[in-house]
Amino acid sequence: MLDVDRADSTKEIYERELRGLVLPTFQHFTVREVTVGRIERFLKVQRALSYARAKHSRTILSMVLGFAVRREIIARNPVKETSRMKKPKHIPKALTAEQISAIRTAARDWRMGDGTKGPKPDGQVRELIEVMLGTATRIGEALALRKCDVDMAADPPRVHINGTIIVGTGKGVYRQEHPKTHESNRVVAIPAFAAEVIRHRLALIAGEEPDHLLFFSRKGTPLAPYNVRRTFREILKFGGLEDMEITPHAFRRTGATLLANELGLQAAADMLGHTSTSTTKEHYAEPDRTVKSEPAIVLQRLAPPA
Numbered sequence: 031m032l033d034v035d036r037a038d039s040t041k042e043i044y045e046r047e048l049r050g051l052v053l054p055t056f057q058h059f060t061v062r063e064v065t066v067g068r069i070e071r072f073l074k075v076q077r078a079l080s081y082a083r084a085k086h087s088r089t090i091l092s093m094v095l096g097f098a099v100r101r102e103i104i105a106r107n108p109v110k111e112t113s114r115m116k117k118p119k120h121i122p123k124a125l126t127a128e129q130i131s132a133i134r135t136a137a138r139d140w141r142m143g144d145g146t147k148g149p150k151p152d153g154q155v156r157e158l159i160e161v162m163l164g165t166a167t168r169i170g171e172a173l174a175l176r177k178c179d180v181d182m183a184a185d186p187p188r189v190h191i192n193g194t195i196i197v198g199t200g201k202g203v204y205r206q207e208h209p210k211t212h213e214s215n216r217v218v219a220i221p222a223f224a225a226e227v228i229r230h231r232l233a234l235i236a237g238e239e240p241d242h243l244l245f246f247s248r249k250g251t252p253l254a255p256y257n258v259r260r261t262f263r264e265i266l267k268f269g270g271l272e273d274m275e276i277t278p279h280a281f282r283r284t285g286a287t288l289l290a291n292e293l294g295l296q297a298a299a300d301m302l303g304h305t306s307t308s309t310t311k312e313h314y315a316e317p318d319r320t321v322k323s324e325p326a327i328v329l330q331r332l333a334p335p336a
Contacts (some may be wrong), residue, residue, distance in 0.1 A: 042199055044090060051076070051087045052094070052134045061098045064091075068107040068133050071267050072286045073112060081118050088115070093328055124287035124316040133159065133276070136269025153247050154253070155261045161244075164224025164276060166285030166301050169278045170194035171214070174205050178240035187225040191303065203241070203254045214303035274307045286314035 031032040055072050056064055069091060076084035093108040099107050141148075154277075162172050174193035181188050192215050196206045209215055220228070231244040245253050259278060266272045282302065289298035295315065297306035304310050 041073070044093070047062070047086050048090050048094070050088050052085065056091075061103055064095065064108065066111045069108055070112050073115070074246065077115060078300050080201070081115065084115055088112070096104065104117075114240070120313070121310075122283050122287070122314050122316045123280075124284040125276070129274065130163070130284070132269055132271055133177065136271065140265045140268045151261075155258060155265065156254060157231065158245055158258065159262075159278075159281065160227045161224050161283065162281040164221045164227075165189060165191070166282050166289070166298075167191060168210065168282060169258060170196070172255050173208055173243070173245050173255060173258065174209075175244045176240070177227075177235055177242045177244065180232070180244075182229060182232070184219070186219045186221070187228070187326065188217055188219045189228070193213065195255055197254060197256065203252045205252055209303065210306075213305045216300070216303045218301055231265075250317060283314045283316065286310055287316040290315035291318045 053295060056068075059068070069174070072091075073084050073088055078086045088109060092107060095104065095107045095109055099106045134156075137159055141151050158172055159168075161175070162169065165172065171194050172190050173195040175189060175191070176193075177181050179190045179192065181190075184279070194209050195202050195203060228244065231234055235242045235244070242250075243252060247253055262278055263272070266274070266276060286298045286302055289301055290310065298315055299305075299310040300308045302310060304313060
């Protein structure tokens with residue numbers, strides 16, 4: 031069933047969701063007993079919990095039953111005859127300048143007090159925040175950047191985003207040699223503040239091989255995204271920001287919003303590695319609520335003669 035053209039990490043997610051979402055309800059039924067009505071009732075329960083949960087459940091069920099159709103076990107896929115799920119309206123939210131400043135301050139001061147027990151932070155998460163803000167990357171993409179992926183001689187400097195960090199079953203934490211999608215493989219110019227951080231990271235690994243990661247553990251291995259997220263939550267708590275529901279992905283939305291407002295949706299989509307501006311607009315760029323004066327000037331041409 032999972033023999034599809036998907037990344038290993040995606041297949042692992044499907045398998046986990048199959049075990050966690052679908053099998054508890056349908057494991058005692060034969061394939062022919064998984065009817066439209068049973069699926070409809072199941073999805074209704076999942077939808078009451080969350081839209082995402084119901085959507086994932088529907089996708090997994092459709093894959094399983096589609097496999098059964100291709101093997102001629104059943105004649106049709108009953109999932110395709112269930113009711114459409116209405117997607118809740120979602121408005122992307124970017125970080126404000128005040129929130130970014132507060133996060134930077136918290137990241138700088140976290141565990142740096144004289145009374146702090148244990149080793150002081152190595153500053154990698156603090157620097158990762160700057161790189162994510164300056165590249166609008168996913169956390170896995172930023173953690174996957176290597177020495178050979180950056181061109182500091184270019185004006186402005188640029189980075190080649192061509193991989194991501196994956197946590198695989200039986201494989202541990204490793205660098206996948208391609209990002210989430212084909213379009214996500216991209217070269218982007220970066221602002222001076224992000225370039226400054228990358229220069230510091232490069233100085234730390236000056237004697238290492240070209241494929242050495244910019245961000246790495248004490249053993250030189252990739253940093254696990256879940257560990258970085260945990261540290262980020264601790265930083266937010268330290269700064270009194272834990273109730274704002276901020277995740278590292280907020281840096282990507284913030285970059286998308288600024289680029290969309292200043293340069294247009296296409297520029298934001300190109301930076302994020304999206305195939306179309308619709309994804310950028312729907313999921314990443316917060317709508318610009320600024321009242322613009324230009325329309326009033328243009329419409330003034332319709333004024334009655336003096």
